Amino acid sequence: MSTFLLLPGAGGRAWYWHRVVPELERRGHRAVAVDLPADDDTAGLERYAAVATAALDGADTDVVVVGQSMGGLTAPLVAARRPVRLLVLLNAMVPRPGETGGEWWDAVDQAxxxxxxxxxxxxxxxxxxxxxxxxxxxxxxxxxxAEHATDQSGTPFGEPWPLPAWPGVPTRVLAGRDDRFFPLALQRRVARERLGLEVGEVPGGHLCALSRPGELAARLDALVRETTRLHA
Known part of the structure; x- marks a missing residue:
């Protein structure tokens, strides 16, 4: 059994993962979805990382951190703060050291x-x-x-990404093959240029945890099993 720490994108609501959590639990894992302080203008990336890391209190080292969309800014910060087995980026922003989240959009030509x-x-x-x-x-x-929608503060988008380099943690990149917001071709290019990694495709669009929860949970479970085999 692994503990999955599930980080949402902009708006920061744990609700985003509510269809994936039972699917992971059904496969024998523990799943912890996090509410990030999205609507707090005093909260920057360090606060996001602290909130996310605190949600893992009591967990051992068999932790998989999954960051969706804007959650890609926070997920590696958690991996740099505590031992984790695997870092998974799902339709995620992949930052460079010193780059702000606001600069990322033009830097990768998302538009x-x-x-x-x-x-x-x-x-x-x-x-x-x-x-x-x-x-x-x-x-x-x-x-x-709509009942769970939260305004996203611009504070974390204005801060330089604080790590000097990507953390030394096994990392996988997953991208929805029907993502219109971060198109698959964009995610492939960014993953290669910034991490030297290839993208694994999953069904669904940008919010595939809401549209294809079963398939996504199956893929996350498979990644854990693959990592176990590699380190056996």
């Missing part, structure tokens, strides 16, 4: 990649109305999410 995919698929590339973000999320789940 250009999103517009290029929209053109390729014959869709409008205007301001996101939720279509690119949650296009494959079941309507009833999308509607329920």
């Amino acid at each position: 250009g990649a999103r517009a290029a995919l929209a053109r390729e698929q014959g869709r409008p590339a205007g301001p996101d109305d939720g279509t690119d973000f949650g296009h494959d999320v079941p309507p009833e789940v999308w509607a329920a999410g």
